[in-house]
Amino acid sequence: MEEANSNNSKAYLIAIIVQLIYTGMFVFSKAAFDHGINTYVFIFYRQAAASILLLPIALVAERKNLRSLLSPRLLLKLFLLALVGITFSLNLYNVSLNFTSATVASAATNAMPAVTFCFALLLKMESVRPRSSSGAAKLAGVSLCLAGVLVIAFYLGPALSPVNHHHAFSTTGAAAAAPSAATSSSRRTWVKGTFLIVLANMAWSLWIVLQGRLLREYPNKMLVTVAQCVFSAVQCFVAAVAAERDFSKWQLRLDITLLAVLYTGLVVTGVTYYLQAWCVEMKGPVFFATWTPLSFVFTMFSSSFFLSEIVHLGSIVGGILLVAGLYSVLWGKSKEANRQIAPCDNNVNTAAAHAADDGEENSNQRHHKAQEKTASATIVEQV
Template identity: 60%
Template structure:
C-alpha cells in the first residue's frame, strides 16, 4: 500500500529507519544504553536526530526529478505519477509503521534464539506462521481467485526470488547475525539497499527518482553510521576495560598453578 503511494526508492530509503527504531526498542527493553556524557552516547543521539530529519525530508519534500538511466527499461513498467500531497505523506507514514514492526521482529529474535538455538528451526517457524498470516490476509482482501494465477512473467520471477532469497536466506542470515552481534548490528547494513534500489529502479524499471528521496536517504545513512560508530566505540571501551582485569586474574592465578604443579611433582618423586 505504501509503495503504490510513493516509489521503490522511497521505500528503500524509509527502511533505513529500521536501525533507529531497533535501537529505540532495544533501549526500552534495556538491551542498549546511552551515556550522554560520552562521545559514543552523543554519536547515538546524533544518529537518531539525522534519521528523523531524513524521514521528514522524504515525507515533505519531493524536489526535482532525475531522468532514468535507461530510456528503454529492461522490464516493461509504466511509472506512476508521484504526488507530493496527502497520498505521499500517507505512503511515507505506512512505510515507517512497516519499518517499526520489522524492527520489533529483529529485537524479538534475540530471546527467540535463546529458546530455539537452532536457527534453521526458528527460520522454518517464522516462515510457517508468516505464510499462514499472509494467506488469511490475502483471502480477506482479494476474493477474485483468478488474480491468484501466476504466469511465465516477471511476477513469477519476483515470487521465486522473494521465497528463496528475500525470505528463506534473509531470515537465516539475519538470525545468525543477531545471535553473533546483536539486533542493532543487523539493521545497520540496510543503507546498502538504497544504493542498489536507485540503480535498479532507474535502469531496469525506468522509474523517476526524486531529489528529496536521495537527500533524505543520505541523511538516513549518515545517521545510521553515526549510530554504528557509537556502538563500535562502546564495544572498544568495554574490551579495553575488561583486558586489565583478565590480566590481573591470570597473574593472580599463575603462582597458584605453579605451586600446585610443584606439589604434584614432589608427590610423584
C-alpha cells in the same frame, strides 16, 4: 581472538549481502505490482514458496530437535512473531509500496535504526549514556537517520534523469507514480503510502528485537525461521482470501510476477531470514538495523536503471544523511564494544602478573630449599 575477528567479519559481510538481497526485493516487488497482481495474494505466494523450500530441509537437518519445538508456549510465541513481523508487516509494506515507489519504500525503511534502537532501549537490550562520546554518537546517528527520512519524504527538489531510459520491468503505469507528476489526490495517496511504510517498519523493528530475545531462549535459527514461514503462509492465505475472493486473479503468469514470487519467496524469505537471524544472534538487533541505509543507495540506482523511476535531489540529500547516521551509530557501538573488552584485558593481564609473581615466589622458595638441602648434605659429609 582470531575466531572473534572472523565472526565479526562474517557479521559485516552478511549484513551487506542481506541489504543487496532486499534491494532486489524492492525492485522485483514493485515491478510485479505494476503488472497488476494483488499484494495480499503476492505475499501468500511468497511465504508459501519459502515454506515449500525450507520445511523439507528443516525436517531432515533438524529432526532430532523437532521435539523441543513442540512446546505450546514456544509455538505461541512463534505464531505471534510471524503475525506481527511477517504477516502484518509485509502485507502493510506491500500495500504501501503499491501506493508509492521502490525508492521511497527503501528510503522510509531507513527509519528502522531509530525505531529498533528505541524498542531495544525500552526492552533493556540496549543502553545509552548521553554524556559519553559513544552514547552521543548513537543518539546523533539516530537523529541523522530520522532527518534523512524526513528530507526524503517532504523535500523533492529537482528531478534527475533516469540512468536507463529503456527500462526492463516497469510499465506505463509505473511512471505515473513519480512524485513530481502527482496530483492532489495522488499526493494524498503518496503520503498515506509513506505513513503505512513507517508503520510496517515499526512492526518489522519490533519483530527484530523480539526475535533477538527469542533466540537467546531457543537458539535454533533454522527451526525458528521455518516455523515462522509456515505460520505466516497460513495467516497470509486467510488475509489473501479475505482481500481477493476471485480466484481467477490468483493465476501466476510467466512474467516478472512469477520471477518476483520466486525471488522473494526462495531468496528473501528462505535465505535472508536465516542470515538475518544469524546476524542478530551474533551482533544484536541494532547492529543489523543500522545497515539498512545501504539498501536505499542500492535501490535508488537499481530502480532508476530497471524501473526508470525518477530520482530527486531530496532523495540524494536524505541518503547522505542516512549514511552519516549509519556510521555514527556503528562508531558508537564499536567504541562501546572496545570499552567492554578493555576491562577484561586488564583483568587478564592482572591475573597473569599475579600468576607470574606467584611463580617467581615459588621458584625462589624451591631455590632456597635446594640450598638448604645442599648445605645439610655438606654438613653430614663433614661430620
